[in-house]
Amino acid sequence: MKESLLEIDHLSVRYPAPGGDIAAVNDFSLNLVAGECVGIVGESGAGKSQALLAAMGLLPRHARVAGSIRYGGAPFTRELRGRRVAMIFQDPMTSLTPHLRVGAQIAESLTHHLRLSGAAARARALELLRQVQVTDAERRLDQYPHELSGGMRQRVMIAIALACNPEVLIADEPTTALDVTVQAQILALLAGLKRERGMAVVIVTHDLGVVAGVADRVLVMYGGRLVESGAVADLLTTPRHPYSRALLRSMPRIDDPLDGPLHTIAGQPPSPARLPTGCAFHPRCERASDVCRSRFPALAAGRTDVACHHPVEDA
Amino acid sequence: MLEIRDLKVWFDVREGFAKSRPLRAVDGVDLELRAGEALGIVGESGCGKSTLARAVLRLLPPTAGKILWLGRGIEALDAAAMRPLRRDLQIVFQDPLASLDPRMTVGEIVAEPLRVHEPGLDRTARGARVRAMLERVGLSADVIARYPHEFSGGQCQRIGIARAMVLQPKLLVCDEAVSALDVSIQAQIINLIADLKRDFGTGVLFVSHNLAVVRRLCDRVLVLYLGKPMETAPTAALFARPLHPYTRALLAAVPIPDPARQPARLAATLGGELPSPLDPPSGCVFRTRCPHAAAECAERAPDFRPPNSTALATQRVACHRLEEI
Structure with missing residues (x-):
């Protein structure tokens, strides 16, 4: 077992608002070990950037952050930021x-x-x-x-x-604003740095192709929660959460067979201000049943860890 | 339906006290679009793809060249002469919310093109057309009294598409129309555009940096680099056997969500950066990043021509070394 560096446990982020709290992140956990690359994937409002900004203590003062954030076995402190854990963002011009x-x-x-x-x-x-x-x-x-x-x-x-x-580099959508050939150069650079320095990397992205190129593990977020996590080779080939599967299928690829219209997910990602009850994905899920509407499924271990009452099982 | 010959769009750029220099955003592009056909215009930022699309609609003045719309030259028409043509030339932009007037209701936004181009239509008939179009793009008719800010990005893009399609134009220009959308929403809009194109027989100029989207939606593709055409081909041919070194590099850089293949693809990517469009390389503009560049590439710009092999006759490529590489 490799040494654990950054340990995020039961992290939640809420913003007080007149109509009730906005739940940006709910019960998010991540145990990052030395030298690995973890990809965090999700659509807008999924909570992926919020979770990491909260872990780094970079959220505005009115954000209510709960949970434990530890580094190398001790509580994470501001002094570690920049020294042990460094961060890069989407838009280098404004940073x-x-x-x-x-x-x-x-x-x-x-x-x-x-x-x-x-x-x-x-x-x-x-x-x-x-x-x-x-x-x-x-x-x-x-x-x-x-x-x-x-x-x-x-x-x-x-x-x-x-x-x-640093021992950890957190990259928040580092290539989203770049052209594809430049994106590939930056991703190859990050992969090389990880390999040569043994640096752990967390990469936040909405692009599963980016994850496939550089990450060892992937976490899928939806509605502020972790819905599935696992090794890239498992999760991207045979995802168990219906959302992960639908997301993969709805992404146009240059190597898909083009045998019919693109798979779609009806509706739209939920706003953190109005999350559906139970599993936030249930209004868009083709496998949803009554229990999905009332109770959020706990993350259960398996081939991949999945938070779903009706996960897709291997055929 | 649309034919463009040697189109140039140059901008004057002044830096400090220096004499102004031309920025050749589009520098000698030919293209043809048949009725009902979808042409993808691809390339990285600064390649001139959006400028080209806007010049075709005469939203930007062309510097030189011909734009033939239904056989008639429109490159020099003034705004008044263009107006009647605009009902057949519509556009959908990248930022769905910014392209909708925040003070107008959705009903007014979609009705506006009808007011301008079909003034004879009475209120009831216009309302019926608006409702039918909104339903066609997947919005319920009860959205007409609401304002753009009440809608998500994907819904705003549907409104923008309804506004563009309500006149059933012959040409729809999509300028990065799905680029700002989340993956799950993007898929819905891609399918919607594909359905509308098929049902209305609309010709589409689809400007995008996303090659996977272009592959789904377009019949043919034009690849631009620094304002110049690099390659054009039927979509299937371009993706199966890209001939220009730049097309190959571009395709190799598109990430695919396959962990067995993607790491190796990343390791073999094109180096270098886009040169400044104010100071493009001599000869072939791609030569500074091209793995096959030779002496002649610096001396003379290559012709945009079909390959010598007749098997590749549907493709046109601007490369001196095409037959060797």
Whole structure:
């Protein structure tokens, strides 16, 4: 058994609202071990980003967060953020400071966390840019974020994240804003960093293809809850939750046989402000019965762990 | 139905005090669209796909070239002369909510094209057409009194499609029409567009960066890179045997949710970045990222031509080294 790094237990996130609390995340747990890559998949409002932001203590003050977040066996503290656990986001332009040169932004983290001197920080910044395969790295140090392409900016964000040799990298939709060829480059870079540094990676995405390329395990979220989790090889080939299965089928692929219209899921993902009773997926589920409307199914272990009263069983 | 010859759309870009330079967003594109046919226009950001679609509708002024609509040149028509043609040329945009007027009810939004183009229609007849169209796109008729902000992204896109289709246009331009939607909603809208195209015989220009969606919806595909056509082919041929190195790279980069194949696909992806469109490479614009680039690629832009092999005659490709690679 590998060493557990980040342990999130029974996490919930609520926002008080006049019409009743908005339940963004309900009873979410994740045990991340060293060197693995976990993909978290779901549609808008599924709670995937909220769960991770809550774990990192990055939610606004009015969010009510409950549950336990531990790191290396001890409670997670703010000091670990940036040092042991680093994070990158979807839009590198808004995460970078527009009026600071790239080199200074990477060095900032080095001087702040590692107390490096100016010259040493600059040398290390250059080394980091080369590690994330930024071309012409020396010149880039003195450029501003707006002078870089979207792909370059995401590489710079990754360089900043790597500055303190973190054990965990959390990537929230890191390639959603990028073109496909650049997306593939960034994903290949993340896979390489994970392999070479033994760094654990959590990648949040709505794209199952992204998960298939880089993740070892995948968690599927719906309506703020974990509905299925398992090894990528199992979950993406024979999912047990009807939602995971329907999501896979409704995704157009360049290698599907095109023998009929695309599978669809009727209706739309629920708003966290108005979650259906019982299993949040029941209004859209073809397997739903009375029990699904009244009671949320507990996550039960199996070939994959699944929270469903009527999971799809192997044929 | 639609024929475009050597279309160019250039923008003047001024940086600081420097002299303005042309940004060649679309630089010499030919295309043809037959009635009822769907043509996918694909490529990465900055390839000119949206600019091309907007120029076809004359929402942007073309710099040079011909746009023949039902045999008539429309590239130089003024706004007044374009107006009667607009009933047959409709568009659906990427951001469903932003493209709907927040102060109008759904009923008014869908009725507006009818008011403009069929002023003879009385209130009852117009209302009936609006309700029928809303139902056709999967919305119940009781939505007509409500406002766009009350609807989800997928429903707003249905409203946008109803507005575009209510006149039963000959051409529907979809500019990244399903790109902002969640996977489960995207599938519904893809099927809806496919059904409408089939039932109304509408020609479709489908602009998208998502090749898997284009493969589902389109009969033919045009691949653009930095404003220039790289390859065009019937959809099945393009996906079965992409001939241009860029088309191959683009297809290889599309993630597939198959854990047995995807990691290896990722490892073999195209390097480099899109050059600045203000300073495109000489010769073939793709050569700076092309694994097969040779000396002649830097010297001269390749012709956009059918391959020498007659078996590949339905494809057209802009590559000097097509026969060697």
